[in-house]
Amino acid sequence: MLVCLGDTHGQTDHRLAGRAHQAVREADHVVHTGDFTTAAVYEVFAEQSGADHGGAPLSAVHGNSDEPTLAERLPSTLVVDHEGVRLVVVHGHEHTATGLGLLARQEDADVVVVGHTHRPMIERTDHCLVVNPGSHADPRGTAPTHAEVTQGEHGAMIELRARDGSLVAEETIQT
Incomplete structure (x- = not known):
């Protein structure tokens, strides 16, 4: 399983709790x-x-709120290949919806994983699936969430999960 999280906004602690904490410990990536x-x-x-x-x-x-020494260590864009699914990861503060679609095409990505808004979302566009895992620690107007990518009988699935493990949304990933 691949686990996607974002927008922790912590000072010293990982701020993981419930299913998000369990998922991180069980994850392959x-x-x-x-x-x-x-x-x-x-x-x-x-x-x-x-x-x-x-x-x-x-x-x-890196995100727009990361301290400069951390931002220098982390890229602004990252491509992750996991069990036949290609994800491109960005924070999102510098991208429009059109820009995310172009980035997906440029990187031949199946999924764009984006943060910044703290709001969980799965949206199918003409070019890819756009997923915001929300924030596991600092949600805005929603419950704490994260995303899990798993392989099933009919291909890869992405699921948004709440802290208690309940399913918030799901979508099949077209590869």
Whole structure:
């Protein structure tokens, strides 16, 4: 399973709870759309995923609220290939809807994972699936959420999950 999160906005803690915390610990790969805020939060995320000791890799981009020393360590755009699904990851503060579609075409991506708004969303466009996992720690007008990408009988699925594990939305990923 690949887990997508974003917009932690912490100072020292990963702020993971409930299903999001469990999913990060079980994941084969963890993707973060930025706004950890501090390098300390990034480091505890790496620890929770196991990335710092041979576990699930943590792939992350920087957000507009990340401290400069962390932003310098992380790219603004990242391509992740996972079990036949290609994702392009950005924070989103510098992209319009049209720009996200063009980025997906440029990177031949099946899914664009974007953060910034703190609002969970799955939207099918002409070029790709756009997913915002929401914020597991600092939601705005919604419950805390994250996204999980899994392989099923009929291909890859992306699911938005609430803190209690309940399904918020789901979509098949066309590859």
